[in-house]
Amino acid sequence: MSNPPIYLDCHATTPMDSRVLKAMLPYFTEHFGNPSSIIHAYGWEAEAAVKQARELIANTINCEPVEIIFTSGATEANNLAIKGVAEANFNRGRHLITIATEHRAVLDPCRYLESLGFEITYLSVSKNGLIDLNQLEKAIKPETILVSVMAANNEIGVLQPISAIGEMCHQHQILFHTDAAQAIGKIPLDVKSMNMDLMSLTAHKIYGPKGIGALYVRRRNPKVRISSQIQGGSQERGMRSGTLSTPQIVGFAKALELALEEMESESKRQIQLRDSLWQQISQLEGIHLNGDRQRRLPGNLNISIEGVDGAALLLGLQPTVAVSSGSACSSTGTTPSHVLTALGHSPSLANASLRFGIGRFNTSEEIDQVAKQLLTIISSLRKAQNYRDAILSNHQS
Numbered sequence: 001m002s003n004p005p006i007y008l009d010c011h012a013t014t015p016m017d018s019r020v021l022k023a024m025l026p027y028f029t030e031h032f033g034n035p036s037s038i039i040h041a042y043g044w045e046a047e048a049a050v051k052q053a054r055e056l057i058a059n060t061i062n063c064e065p066v067e068i069i070f071t072s073g074a075t076e077a078n079n080l081a082i083k084g085v086a087e088a089n090f091n092r093g094r095h096l097i098t099i100a101t102e103h104r105a106v107l108d109p110c111r112y113l114e115s116l117g118f119e120i121t122y123l124s125v126s127k128n129g130l131i132d133l134n135q136l137e138k139a140i141k142p143e144t145i146l147v148s149v150m151a152a153n154n155e156i157g158v159l160q161p162i163s164a165i166g167e168m169c170h171q172h173q174i175l176f177h178t179d180a181a182q183a184i185g186k187i188p189l190d191v192k193s194m195n196m197d198l199m200s201l202t203a204h205k206i207y208g209p210k211g212i213g214a215l216y217v218r219r220r221n222p223k224v225r226i227s228s229q230i231q232g233g234s235q236e237r238g239m240r241s242g243t244l245s246t247p248q249i250v251g252f253a254k255a256l257e258l259a260l261e262e263m264e265s266e267s268k269r270q271i272q273l274r275d276s277l278w279q280q281i282s283q284l285e286g287i288h289l290n291g292d293r294q295r296r297l298p299g300n301l302n303i304s305i306e307g308v309d310g311a312a313l314l315l316g317l318q319p320t321v322a323v324s325s326g327s328a329c330s331s332t333g334t335t336p337s338h339v340l341t342a343l344g345h346s347p348s349l350a351n352a353s354l355r356f357g358i359g360r361f362n363t364s365e366e367i368d369q370v371a372k373q374l375l376t377i378i379s380s381l382r383k384a385q386n387y388r389d390a391i392l393s394n395h396q397s
């Protein structure tokens with residue numbers, strides 16, 4: 001890329017921080033041992049590095065190291081949490097509750113469980129993207145075994161009231177799982193004070209490597225039972241077999257350490273950039289902010305733009321800025337985002353939406369450049385649209 005577009009798609013993934021890469025490198029070559037090889041020094045070195053990483057990750061979310069199960073990312077962690085709890089607890093009940101705006105990595109395992117005979121309640125969200133706790137309480141049945149509600153939404157960035165949800169679940173003796181892929185390292189998370197029983201994490205949204213994440217599984221009060229989804233060498237206390245990837249685990253811990261160190265200052269800085277982008281764009285008429293104004297991730301801005309075609313907008317922006325749209329490409333073409341339609345948007349307005357994910361390496365110069373380009377493109381697309389409408393109406397009269 002000779003003049004690469006400005007990257008504002010940090011909810012999709014983030015570039016790896018060079019400090020993370022530096023921490024990982026020795027574990028590919030010199031310290032390459034298998035952490036399960038307990039009878040020689042190569043294994044010990046790797047095992048010590050994994051132990052240290054596990055302790056660091058556990059400390060940051062206030063759990064015990066043994067409660068961390070390494071996985072390939074949040075998708076696998078969500079699958080393990082949802083299918084694992086359902087399989088281990090179906091004698092107690094076969095009803096689960098989740099919300100309409102979850103990531104596909106939660107919705108699809110739920111659909112799969114439905115095909116096996118489980119019943120799933122998909123709670124709707126309010127106009128601001130947040131769930132209503134009264135609605136949640138009403139959905140709880142004697143057969144409910146698990147509630148799964150994401151901490152932060154990956155499209156509109158809204159922060160669900162997870163502490164209150166956890167408290168309600170515990171009052172009803174139901175397990176609570178949260179997908180914290182977008183929240184970890186960006187907002188404080190404490191599994192004890194927030195009453196979480198299972199939590200999914202991933203490294204690549206916080207400047208760590210792709211292909212590594214974890215599931216937190218509570219061991220006491222209550223002890224959470226899950227069935228493993230991958231069997232083999234009984235790593236991770238039998239809950240997830242497979243040789244542990246020492247470099248990725250070390251990278252995950254380093255990424256989390258950095259994210260926590262810089263959380264306060266970075267959060268302030270990203271809010272400033274985000275608000276500046278919003279101020280510049282919202283000068284135009286017909287721009288909607290999606291998701292609650294206050295309860296959202298620092299680096300997230302999601303907008304819908306009236307009077308423009310979503311595809312034309314993306315085409316116009318693509319040389320300048322890498323952002324995500326309000327639609328998902330599937331094998332059958334583009335479908336409007338299920339999150340935006342859950343907010344009550346029409347398919348065409350959902351398609352004319354943009355998700356900005358501002359991250360650690362973005363500057364205010366970049367934000368100004370993107371805002372300027374966006375204003376130009378929206379204005380010219382609207383002019384073209386008006387012109388087309390005028391010609392059509394002349395033609396008809």
Ligand SMILES: *Cc1c(COP(=O)(O)O)cnc(C)c1O
Nearest residue numbers: 073074075103105154181182202
């Ligand atoms: C990115 C993301 C996932 C998937 O995580 P992977 O580690 O890429 O599997 C799941 N849930 C949410 C909310 C995400 O943002």
